[in-house]
Amino acid sequence: LCPRRTPRRPPRESERSLVEWLATRPQTAGRIGDDAAIFGPRAAHVVTVDSQIAGVHFPADLEPEILARRLLAVNLSDLAAMGARPAHAFLALAAPSGFAHRRFFGSLLRAAGRHGLELAGGDLASGPSISASLTLIGERWPGARRWLRRSDARPGDDLFLGGTVGDSALGLELVRLGARLGRRGVSLPEAASLDAELRPAARRAVRRHLLPTPQLALGAWLSRHARGAAIDVSDGLARDLHRMCAASGAGAVVESARLPLAAGLEPLAVALGLDARSLALGGGEDYVLLFTLPEGVAPDPALRCRRIGRIQHDRAVVLVDAAGRAEPLADRGWDHLSDRP
Amino acid sequence: LCPRRTPRRPPRESERSLVEWLATRPQTAGRIGDDAAIFGPRAAHVVTVDSQIAGVHFPADLEPEILARRLLAVNLSDLAAMGARPAHAFLALAAPSGFAHRRFFGSLLRAAGRHGLELAGGDLASGPSISASLTLIGERWPGARRWLRRSDARPGDDLFLGGTVGDSALGLELVRLGARLGRRGVSLPEAASLDAELRPAARRAVRRHLLPTPQLALGAWLSRHARGAAIDVSDGLARDLHRMCAASGAGAVVESARLPLAAGLEPLAVALGLDARSLALGGGEDYVLLFTLPEGVAPDPALRCRRIGRIQHDRAVVLVDAAGRAEPLADRGWDHLSDRP
Numbered sequence: 001l002c003p004r005r006t007p008r009r010p011p012r013e014s015e016r017s018l019v020e021w022l023a024t025r026p027q028t029a030g031r032i033g034d035d036a037a038i039f040g041p042r043a044a045h046v047v048t049v050d051s052q053i054a055g056v057h058f059p060a061d062l063e064p065e066i067l068a069r070r071l072l073a074v075n076l077s078d079l080a081a082m083g084a085r086p087a088h089a090f091l092a093l094a095a096p097s098g099f100a101h102r103r104f105f106g107s108l109l110r111a112a113g114r115h116g117l118e119l120a121g122g123d124l125a126s127g128p129s130i131s132a133s134l135t136l137i138g139e140r141w142p143g144a145r146r147w148l149r150r151s152d153a154r155p156g157d158d159l160f161l162g163g164t165v166g167d168s169a170l171g172l173e174l175v176r177l178g179a180r181l182g183r184r185g186v187s188l189p190e191a192a193s194l195d196a197e198l199r200p201a202a203r204r205a206v207r208r209h210l211l212p213t214p215q216l217a218l219g220a221w222l223s224r225h226a227r228g229a230a231i232d233v234s235d236g237l238a239r240d241l242h243r244m245c246a247a248s249g250a251g252a253v254v255e256s257a258r259l260p261l262a263a264g265l266e267p268l269a270v271a272l273g274l275d276a277r278s279l280a281l282g283g284g285e286d287y288v289l290l291f292t293l294p295e296g297v298a299p300d301p302a303l304r305c306r307r308i309g310r311i312q313h314d315r316a317v318v319l320v321d322a323a324g325r326a327e328p329l330a331d332r333g334w335d336h337l338s339d340r341p
Numbered sequence: 342l343c344p345r346r347t348p349r350r351p352p353r354e355s356e357r358s359l360v361e362w363l364a365t366r367p368q369t370a371g372r373i374g375d376d377a378a379i380f381g382p383r384a385a386h387v388v389t390v391d392s393q394i395a396g397v398h399f400p401a402d403l404e405p406e407i408l409a410r411r412l413l414a415v416n417l418s419d420l421a422a423m424g425a426r427p428a429h430a431f432l433a434l435a436a437p438s439g440f441a442h443r444r445f446f447g448s449l450l451r452a453a454g455r456h457g458l459e460l461a462g463g464d465l466a467s468g469p470s471i472s473a474s475l476t477l478i479g480e481r482w483p484g485a486r487r488w489l490r491r492s493d494a495r496p497g498d499d500l501f502l503g504g505t506v507g508d509s510a511l512g513l514e515l516v517r518l519g520a521r522l523g524r525r526g527v528s529l530p531e532a533a534s535l536d537a538e539l540r541p542a543a544r545r546a547v548r549r550h551l552l553p554t555p556q557l558a559l560g561a562w563l564s565r566h567a568r569g570a571a572i573d574v575s576d577g578l579a580r581d582l583h584r585m586c587a588a589s590g591a592g593a594v595v596e597s598a599r600l601p602l603a604a605g606l607e608p609l610a611v612a613l614g615l616d617a618r619s620l621a622l623g624g625g626e627d628y629v630l631l632f633t634l635p636e637g638v639a640p641d642p643a644l645r646c647r648r649i650g651r652i653q654h655d656r657a658v659v660l661v662d663a664a665g666r667a668e669p670l671a672d673r674g675w676d677h678l679s680d681r682p
Contacts, residue, residue: 018446092392092474109369117368122390124356125398127396128394131394133433
């Protein structure tokens with residue numbers, strides 16, 4: 001006698017719509033938006049949180065030592081993007097019975113020590129699969145003049161990348177095919193049937209994916225110099241550039257020919273049936289800094305950055321090829337509430 | 342021709358042995374040990390991290406609104422135990438496709454707002470099951486004279502509990518039998534076949550288990566008064582008292598007859614084939630403060646604390662019954678690396 005009701009199903013939520021909604025809530029106080037949140041008296045600290053979940057961010061059989069270093073590197077990249085110096089770490093770790101906790105923690109502590117970072121607390125749990133969340137607190141570098149924000153890009157700024165893009169996404173593809181990084185280095189899957197000359201680049205791509213290098217020195221340099229925006233490229237160059245532009249109320253022109261690609265990336269991508277340029281623009285997990293500087297200011301050459309374009313007044317984000325043809329650069333990349341981009 | 346080797350299996354790790362090992366590492370700088378870590382210039386802040394994992398800390402079908410409040414309450418209890426005022430929160434959340442993110446966040450933000458807490462950042466991921474880690478940063482309450490530490494108990498101190506113990510563990514038992522807390526209140530499982538007069542206490546126990554009340558006002562009072570140790574009872578009164586005594590280099594005498602038990606707990610425990618005293622001593626997740634004050638200092642009666650014993654010079658931890666018979670109080674309770682205590 002009661003009408004049969006369709007069960008109320010929540011609409012499929014995108015990360016972007018959820019974060020935009022959160023940012024308008026009074027209890028978030030306008031802090032949602034940067035790679036880390038600034039807090040404390042005299043804005044002395046930043047805080048960032050990032051997780052690594054088995055089967056989502058890494059293969060469940062990853063060595064505990066590598067997982068610990070990856071977890072730390074991904075989080076340190078957020079501090080790098082703020083121009084912050086690593087200070088304190090807090091870990092929440094859930095793992096199944098039999099997980100080699102001391103191998104994980106030994107590796108985490110050694111890597112933390114190399115960055116002057118102290119593990120100050122955390123939470124341990126037994127759980128069905130490995131899930132690790134790391135909270136990092138960062139301080140100002142000596143001589144720092146500012147925190148880096150994604151909202152500080154201005155029309156006329158030059159746009160830079162701190163390293164190559166696309167190789168991490170290609171490494172992920174190889175991991176999906178069965179590539180593994182262990183104590184003896186990278187093993188490549190037979191399934192990929194890679195020619196011998198492609199194998200060194202393939203090994204580098206797997207290593208780059210599983211063990212990214214956070215650009216802390218570049219973040220420190222930027223925090224001491226000039227003005228400009230910064231963000232770390234975690235969800236794809238296109239998506240993170242769109243985020244920077246939206247936060248800054250500006251647009252950008254990217255010169256396709258200037259995109260820094262790792263040596264050997266293009267033939268390797270072809271061999272795997274992938275497009276190097278798509279990987280570079282939308283692959284994600286590059287963990288290099290995307291940043292701007294006022295025209296005429298260039299980063300220290302030792303930091304090996306590449307200028308890839310400029311910020312413009314027009315809010316469009318466009319890609320220009322070598323012949324000068326412009327096309328819109330779509331906001332493609334990872335959405336963390338979807339399984340795949 | 343190679344001798345067959347037994348595969349190297351890590352020894353089953355206990356939380357205690359792992360934490361003791363971590364505490365000796367140079368990269369933890371002696372900070373591991375309290376409910377939260379003290380940091381920053383003039384020790385102005387404390388930080389704590391705690392997780393809630395589906396199937397481990399809560400039933401996977403728990404309403405997102407209740408989960409959000411439980412996650413926050415469990416973390417706030419750590420701030421209460423430090424005598425800290427909630428300031429900033431950072432969330433790492435992994436959940437399967439279809440999780441009602443806005444119901445979860447709406448509830449989390451409302452609860453945060455009630456405590457003057459701001460959600461300042463976080464990390465979202467799609468994952469096979471729900472796993473949430475919350476990092477809280479606490480500040481000093483106005484008029485606070487100290488942070489509360491578990492190492493500050495001294496022989497002669499009176500020992501207090503901020504509320505009843507054992508009812509949360511009984512609530513967990515009911516949840517295992519099928520009890521649920523939803524928007525219409527607690528539903529009790531038929532399987533428990535509870536008499537009508539036991540049902541109100543059963544409903545209170547389930548609510549107490551799923552929605553504990555962090556004792557922030559008590560923590561604030563203690564931070565402004567006298568001297569003494571504090572810890573929140575998360576892993577069982579016996580275990581957390583042992584931790585306090587070990588950190589303070591002292592022992593304790595607990596008067597069994599003084600243990601505060603919730604109204605109706607004993608007959609309810611009997612009906613479920615459980616022992617109320619064992620639940621009170623080793624059940625865990627009570628989230629009340631266990632604390633000491635110098636002899637003659639009593640907490641504000643409005644805080645409704647109960648004196649349960651005293652700290653002694655002898656390092657033994659003993660339980661004394663109404664007839665004056667003493668027995669050792671074993672270090673029983675949760676070990677978060679085992680599945681069950």
